[in-house]
Amino acid sequence: MARIKDVAKQAGVSVASVSRVLAGHSKVSESIRQRVLGAVHDLSYRPDLAARRLRSRQTDTIGLIVSDIRNPFFTEVSRAVEDVSYQHHLRVILCNTDEDVEKENLYLDLMRDENVSGVILSPTLTTLAGFRARDYPFPMVLVDRCDRDTAADAVILDNVDAGYRLTTHLIDNGYRRNIFFYGTTSATGRQRREGYVAAMAAHGLEAHAEPVRSTATAEHGRAAAYERLRRRPLPDALVASSGLILLGLTEALRESKLRFPDAVALAGFDDLPWTRLVEPGITVISQPLYEIGRAAIELLLQRIAKPDQAVRRVVLRGELIERGSTAKRNGSAGVSVAA
Amino acid sequence: MARIKDVAKQAGVSVASVSRVLAGHSKVSESIRQRVLGAVHDLSYRPDLAARRLRSRQTDTIGLIVSDIRNPFFTEVSRAVEDVSYQHHLRVILCNTDEDVEKENLYLDLMRDENVSGVILSPTLTTLAGFRARDYPFPMVLVDRCDRDTAADAVILDNVDAGYRLTTHLIDNGYRRNIFFYGTTSATGRQRREGYVAAMAAHGLEAHAEPVRSTATAEHGRAAAYERLRRRPLPDALVASSGLILLGLTEALRESKLRFPDAVALAGFDDLPWTRLVEPGITVISQPLYEIGRAAIELLLQRIAKPDQAVRRVVLRGELIERGSTAKRNGSAGVSVAA
DNA sequence: TCGAAAATTGTAATCGTTTACATATTTTTT
DNA sequence: AAAAAATATGTAAACGATTACAATTTTCGA
The missing domain is CATH 3.40.50.2300 (Response regulator)
Known part of the structure; x- marks a missing residue:
């Protein structure tokens, strides 16, 4: 393995010059530049990142x-x-x-x-x-x-806004008993719920938000929704605060043999490929x-x-x-x- | 920021002893161990990874x-x-x-x-x-x-085997004109195609493998399939060599208003969540x-x-x-x- | 043409560890 | 009890760059 001193020797210059050429920020004469670059090439020299980081205090x-x-x-x-x-x-x-x-x-x-x-x-x-x-x-x-x-x-x-708009859309389309399943492990779920609650209140409707413990897996969303879907009366719509929870809700509806939107409507977050494919398509808030x-x-x-x-x-x-x-x-x- | 020499001084030992305690592999007396650990704690010392890596030549x-x-x-x-x-x-x-x-x-x-x-x-x-x-x-x-x-x-x-089994399953279920869409950018797609070709041949059927340029996006799979689905006669089944291509094929079928399995059957790779949700479910080879x-x-x-x-x-x-x-x-x- | 200023290059200190080696201590062997 | 072996600890030399500073050369104004 070639080191900077080998390059310096080969090029007939000091190690400082080699370093300067490679760093590129300070002035070096063209002749030295050429000789150093030549030596670097001849020896296939590659600077040691550990040494560089120790001295320069930068890690990139x-x-x-x-x-x-x-x-x-x-x-x-x-x-x-x-x-x-x-x-x-x-x-x-x-x-x-x-x-x-x-x-x-x-x-x-x-x-x-x-x-x-x-x-x-x-x-x-x-x-x-x-x-x-x-x-x-x-x-x-x-x-x-x-x-x-x-x-x-x-x-x-803008999570509050997004939750509000999604909920308002549901209400506008005739769904009133909407249940919001939100992840409790992150601020995001809570903020979206806030928008949901506000939208429901704005239309004089009672909010029903169901906490879902883990946002990390669809399974918790599925379980929570499945539980709720066994009770009567059925809600008008299920709303998910995230893509993973939405996946869980979709699974729960499937499992409960409930078709959307006829039996229960469905909406959520994230325009993932499958939300378009699951008939008749799932309404979502798309995040960029x-x-x-x-x-x-x-x-x-x-x-x-x-x-x-x-x-x-x-x-x-x-x-x-x-x-x-x-x-x-x-x-x-x-x-x-x-x- | 405390350095190893500060810890050594504080503990009243040499830097080598500090290093040894922290490395944990060589023998150090209990009294020194305690003093070093105490000093490390008092000074909230954390070793510098760049220095350690330069010297030890290990990066973890x-x-x-x-x-x-x-x-x-x-x-x-x-x-x-x-x-x-x-x-x-x-x-x-x-x-x-x-x-x-x-x-x-x-x-x-x-x-x-x-x-x-x-x-x-x-x-x-x-x-x-x-x-x-x-x-x-x-x-x-x-x-x-x-x-x-x-x-x-x-x-x-075992890609060849997987391609073979998936294709055989189709043939067993009555699908004979099966088209295999495979990614050409990786060895995986080719191997799975190999299995497909073998299975078709084993049943005296003609293989039709369609290369899909990029495996990285479903879009290419969709385009290739859509193109094929405009021609007549329609194939009996579409098979994808990867999860992403399968997504593309599914989109193409949807776009072409073709239902599976009635119009055209569909199968592919990777048991992703949505393959279960898209009615009536998509047959796949599941990889662990x-x-x-x-x-x-x-x-x-x-x-x-x-x-x-x-x-x-x-x-x-x-x-x-x-x-x-x-x-x-x-x-x-x-x-x-x-x- | 000379001297000061600017630009280039080199020398050597430095970054903060690990570790080879030397030294001091303890334990074991005879 | 002395010699040998084993163990614990310290000293100082790496690791391989960057960069402050010194030394040298070049530029340029008067």
């Missing part, structure tokens, strides 16, 4: 900490993060927390130990409470989850997933460049995609379909 | 190089890899190649520069040709893609995705421990999950439904 590495990469939301976000990171010659360390605060803290400690350039975090509820990016020794951007008063750069959906990830990494890059600039927030608006699962009821509004 | 980092993390196959595999890595105190660097050999090479170079402990790679066709793990300066395990004569540890499905990822990282850990042991291969068997999309035809076998 970012951490991506999410609850579960299998959640389609994070899958897409992570892809965007990796894309932009690649373009900027940054490596991405992937971390799954499973909504476990301890695991999350271990990973945040790791980020400090790794001396990463920055972190993109989707925090647990516990960590989000009183969260201040300043408390950490590295730049950090939140994604998907963030409260109004959180002191950190963040990229989120890739955009969210891209905005997050770009916010992070800006924060890295200017550590002291004011906190910024990107709030994106979800798009309501109407499909058959919430088709307009032909009966008069307010009439329940239940036996 | 692995690289995961896949074509696209959004491909559900890799999503699940990566989750398993991350899980096991976490348990072994290893970090995971995530890399997407988009089947681009240049990008793949850049990432493989990066792995060398990072001096990673090992790499899990899902190689492009180009890289797989004549691939030898020995040619790389780090341990490496292949996943999903591997030829019979590839000189590398690998975890794969998480298991594949776990086997890969475990093979890698073993390879890291014993760099010179013989090449090993884990070949898993896919499970045929029969659903409505390939329901037995009631007419006599061989009769086409086409006009």
Whole structure:
């Protein structure tokens, strides 16, 4: 393995010159540049990153900490993060927390130990409470989850608005007894529920929000919905606060032999491929997933460049995609379909 | 920030002793151990990873190089890899190649520069040709893609067998004019096609395999299928060589207003949640995705421990999950439904 | 043409660990 | 009880870059 001193010797210059040529930021005469580049090529020299990092205190590495990469939301976000990171010659360390605060803290400690350039975090509820990016020794951007008063750069959906619009759409189409299944492990579910509650109240309807313990798996959503669907009267509509819960609700309806929208309507979040394929299509709020990830990494890059600039927030608006699962009821509004 | 020398001073011992206590492998008297641990705690000392790596030449980092993390196959595999890595105190660097050999090479170079402990790679066709793990300066395990004569540890499905069984199932159920849509960008699609061709031949049927350029997106599968579905006579069944292509085929059928299995049957790979939900359910070969990822990282850990042991291969068997999309035809076998 | 300022290049210190080796201590063997 | 072996601890030399500073050369104004 060639070292910088070998390159220097081969090129007949000092190691400092080699370093300067490779760094590219300071002035070096063209003749030295050529000789160094030649030597680098001849010896197939590649700088040792560990040494470089020790001395320069820079790692060109970012951490991506999410609850579960299998959640389609994070899958897409992570892809965007990796894309932009690649373009900027940054490596991405992937971390799954499973909504476990301890695991999350271990990973945040790791980020400090790794001396990463920055972190993109989707925090647990516990960590989000009183969260201040300043408390950490590295730049950090939140994604998907963030409260109004959180002191950190963040990229989120306008969740309250989205919940409100989705619910209003249901009410407008004649569904009144709507049940909202929301994940309790993240701020997102709660905010969307808030919008749901507001929309129901605005129409003088009683809100029924069902907490779903884990957002990480569709199974909990399925179980909760299945339980509810055994009781009578049946609700008019089931609403999910996330793509995974929506999957669970869909499974529960299937399992209960209930067709939507005839027996019970269905709506939720995230325009995943299958929501279009399941007949007659499921109405959803579509989030610009890739955009969210891209905005997050770009916010992070800006924060890295200017550590002291004011906190910024990107709030994106979800798009309501109407499909058959919430088709307009032909009966008069307010009439329940239940036996 | 406390350094190891600060800890040494505080504990009244040498830096070597501090290092030894923290490393834990060599003998240290209990009294020194206690004092060091106390000092470490008092100063909240955390060792500098860059320095440690420079000196020890170990990074405790692995690289995961896949074509696209959004491909559900890799999503699940990566989750398993991350899980096991976490348990072994290893970090995971995530890399997407988009089947681009240049990008793949850049990432493989990066792995060398990072001096990673090992790499899990899902190689492009180009890289797989004549691939030898020995040619790389780090341990490496292949996943999903591997030829019979590839000189590398690998975890794969028995693709030929899976293609054969899936096709045989169709034939047994009365579908004879079966078209196989396979991804050309990976070895996997070709191997599954091989099984398909063999099964067709075994029943004296003519094989019709349609190459789909990119496996990374369902869109290509949709386009290819849509094109075919406009021609007459219609095929008896459409078969996809991957989960993403299957998604595309399903969309094409929907778009063409063709119901399965009545108009055209449908089958493919990967038991993804939606294959169960799309009525009347899609027949698939299920791969043990998480298991594949776990086997890969475990093979890698073993390879890291014993760099010179013989090449090993884990070949898993896919499970045929029969659903409505390939329901037995009631007419006599061989009769086409086409006009 | 000379001297000061600017630009280029080299020397050597430095980043914070691990670890080979030397030294001091304890234990075992005879 | 002395010699030998084993064990514990410390000292200092790596690891391989970057970069402050010194030294040298070039540029340029008067």
